[in-house]
Every structure is written in C-alpha cells, then in structure tokens.
Amino acid sequence: MKFTILIVDDEKNIRSGLAKALELDGYDVLTAEDGMTGWNLINNKHVDAVIADLKMPRLSGEELLKRISSAYPTLPVIILTGHGTIESAVAAMRDGAFDFVTKPVNLDRLSLLIRRALSNRELYLEHAALKEEMELLKKKQKFGRIVGRSNRMKQVMDVVEQVANTKASVLITGESGVGKELIADALHDLSSRSKHPYVKVHCAALSESLLESELFGHEKGSFTGAASRKRGRFELADKGTIFLDEIGEINAQVQIKILRVLQERNFERVGGENSVSVDVRIVSATNRDLKEEISSGRFREDLFYRLNVVHVHVPALRERKEDIPLLTTAFLKEFSEENGKQIQGISHRASSLLYNYSWPGNIRELRNCIESAVVLCRTDVIEIEDLPVAIRQGNDDEQILVPLGSSLEEAQKKIIQATLNYCKGNKSRTAEVLEIGRKTLHRKLQDYSLD
Ligand SMILES: Nc1ncnc2c1ncn2[C@@H]1O[C@H](COP(=O)(O)OP(=O)(O)OP(=O)(O)O)[C@@H](O)[C@H]1O
Ligand SMILES: [Mg+2]
Missing domain, CATH: 3.40.50.2300 (Response regulator)
Incomplete structure (x- = not known):
C-alpha cells in the first residue's frame, strides 16, 4: 500500500x-x-x-x-x-x-x-473494509447473526439453507461455543415453520424425572405435585420446531419416547392413556461423540439414525481461523455500541495474537474476550494490554513473558527456550540473537536441561 x-x-x-x-x-x-x-x-x-x-x-x-x-x-x-x-x-x-x-x-x-x-x-x-464486508454478507445471506466467510462455514450455511425448509431431522454437532444454537435458530427462521412456535429444550438443565414431563406433559395427579394437566414442549411446538439441546444427556426412557414421536408422530402425556399427535420438526445438538455413547450403550442407535437424517458439523474456530478477523470486527461493533465507546479497530499485534490463539472455548471465548477488551480499552484502538492474560500468554511469538517473582535463572531459561523456538531449533542463530557464544549456549542448554 x-x-x-x-x-x-x-x-x-x-x-x-x-x-x-x-x-x-x-x-x-x-x-x-x-x-x-x-x-x-x-x-x-x-x-x-x-x-x-x-x-x-x-x-x-x-x-x-x-x-x-x-x-x-x-x-x-x-x-x-x-x-x-x-x-x-x-x-x-x-x-x-x-x-x-x-x-x-x-x-x-x-x-x-x-x-x-x-x-x-x-x-x-x-x-472499515471488514465492516463493509460484514454488511454485505448480512445482506447476501439470510441469517444475519451468523458471521463467517471461511469455506468451512460457507459449506455449513449452504447445507442449512438447503434443508431448512424440509422436515428432515437435523443433528448439529461441534465443540462447545462453536455456534450450534445459532445454526438451530437459522434452521427454524429460514423454514416455512417460522411463523409457528420454536421451542428450545436444554436437556442437560432438567433432572431426569422432570425432563419427561417437560417434553411430553402430564395428566393431573400423575405424580406428586402434578396438580393439573400440563402440556409438554412437544405439544407447544406443534407445527413448528423443537430444538433439543445437549441431546446426549437424555435417559433411556425419554429416548424411546422421542423415537416414537419420530416414527409415529405421537406420544402419551405422563400418566395419560390418550395418544397426542403432533407435527414437529426436530433439531438436536450435542458436543458429545454420540457414536461413542452408542457403543457404550448409553444412546440408542435407532434414535441416533432418526435424529441424524441430516448432519451439520460446525467446525472449531481453530479450524477456520479466516473467520477470526470478521468475527472480531462484528463483536467490536456490537460491544462498542453497547458500551457507548468509539473503538476504531484493533492493533496489528493484538490482532495477530487473536489469530494465533487456539480458542478452546471457540466463538463464545472470542466474544467474551472482545467484550472485556472493549470495556478495558482506554484509547480507541484495542491493544495487546487490553486482552485477557490467557490469550497474551497463550501465544505471543514476539514477546517473552517472565512472571514477577521469577529467579534470574528461570528468566534466562525462558528467554533461551523462546529464542530457540523462534529460531526453529537452530543453535547458531539462537546464539547470535542472544549475542553469546555457541559454547556458552551449549553449556546453558545443558545446565537448564533444555533442548
Ligand atoms: N458464526 C457466528 N457469528 C456470530 N456469533 C456467533 C457465531 N457462532 C457463535 N456465535 C456466538 O457465540 C456464542 C456461543 O454460541 P452458541 O451458544 O450457539 O454455541 P454452542 O455451540 O451452542 O455451544 P454449547 O455447546 O456450549 O452450547 C453465542 O453468543 C453466539 O451468539
Ligand atoms: Mg448451545
């Protein structure tokens, strides 16, 4: 330029x-x-x-x-x-x-x-260019809240668009924080069912005994505390979509009942005899490996195949790093507005730190990181100092961080190790950068048992 x-x-x-x-x-x-x-x-x-x-x-x-x-x-x-x-x-x-x-x-x-x-x-x-690109993407794709331009995400969104308007059950898999719930939302929003109810059930949050009556409802007096008849989430979702989040957590009894809804479209309320029929599209999500749950006998194979008619796997953020800058821009905009701050952008060094971090908590972690950076930022540009320590230490290939309280020896050890890594193990270059002789370097490597 x-x-x-x-x-x-x-x-x-x-x-x-x-x-x-x-x-x-x-x-x-x-x-x-x-x-x-x-x-x-x-x-x-x-x-x-x-x-x-x-x-x-x-x-x-x-x-x-x-x-x-x-x-x-x-x-x-x-x-x-x-x-x-x-x-x-x-x-x-x-x-x-x-x-x-x-x-x-x-x-x-x-x-x-x-x-x-x-x-x-x-x-x-x-x-500014990223912001523009984001607006363009928003217009082009029908799911405004999902930000992403990597090929991996484009593939995911293509599948979502293709199957949204069918009744096929969709199983969404992926690590925690990758955006499985956003995908489920999009599946409902893009379907003709969107004018009907969208009911979300967080299966792990309900106790085993409660889950069944939550999902299928109960008749008056069916158990202690069931003072009146109650409609379950499946009935409430009639003509719409039900999202079963953390499907890997449900017990055998409920698994059978869901299987029956999928096969016969009907079920009985807890304590009831009449069967209730519903027209519901089932979307489920899990961050567990269901194949493993099946082989250990915790999850029914027949149910798995019914839920998994279409499989959408949302890749981890570290597998689609190209999305990091655009997501960062989106979150910067969101949180600058929310906090009434005029953030102009993020410095190159901070941005490369975000890029090189492995994001075990995926997009949720990135989002939280940007929120705290916006709140802490004292200028109009996000700097390295504004980022959480975990990220600064996780991967800064330009800085060596030596915690206060380290001994001189520990500090030396860190500096030598980091320089050696930087020089890709080349000892002559390491010695040059450190401005010490090769022999001295060898001795220190031995002393500190580094190599
Ligand atoms: N592509 C994306 N664009 C914008 N925001 C996203 C995107 N993906 C995820 N997010 C945001 O990241 C956070 C986590 O997403 P979500 O709750 O959908 O993850 P999840 O896969 O359901 O995680 P968990 O398995 O822990 O339930 C949410 O705040 C969501 O809005
Ligand atoms: Mg979720």
Missing part, C-alpha cells in the same frame, strides 16, 4: 526539504503553499496524512485542522510549529491533531510519527 502525504507550509524550503525526505521514505507527496490550497487538495485527491504549518496565509493551520477533524476525522494531521509557539501546538492537539513537530524539523522523529499515524490509519481502513 503506497500512502500519499500532503505537506502544507508557506515556506518553500520546508516544503521541498520535507517532500524530498518523504519521497525517499517511499511515500507519494503532495504540497500546498497555503491552507486553502491544501484544503482543496484534500477534497479532490486521495490523501492519507497531512503535515501542516500553523501560521499560513488564506487559511491558517488551526482552521485547516478544524475542517479536517470535522469532515475527515480519521485523516491524521501532524502540526509543524516554530519555537515559542508550543502552546498553539498543544491547542492543536486538543483540536484533534495527531501530534506536532517543532522546527527545525527532526526528520527521524517526523518519519516515526508518520509511520505511527499511518499504521493507525491502515487499521482504521481495514476495520
């Missing part, structure tokens, strides 16, 4: 000097000799950063900055200021300048400032 920098200064020597230096740094440069000319250029050309003098004819630097801040709030402006006018530079910072540099200009400092200003801008543009 080649950036364009606009220099606005009425002194010709400064314009040409800075332009030359910035061109050597690899930027495209535009120049203007007064504020008004600069403002016109900004409105008509692509500009990524502005360096502006304060005292200029036609339109002062202060005025130019104000216009930029209100019309182009993400365009960084670096103010040039003569000695003795630091106060106006400070005022400019309050008006939204990115930073200021005093004249005579220290080119190294200016070049660093520009790099920093542009890296924020790059982030912002990236974030």
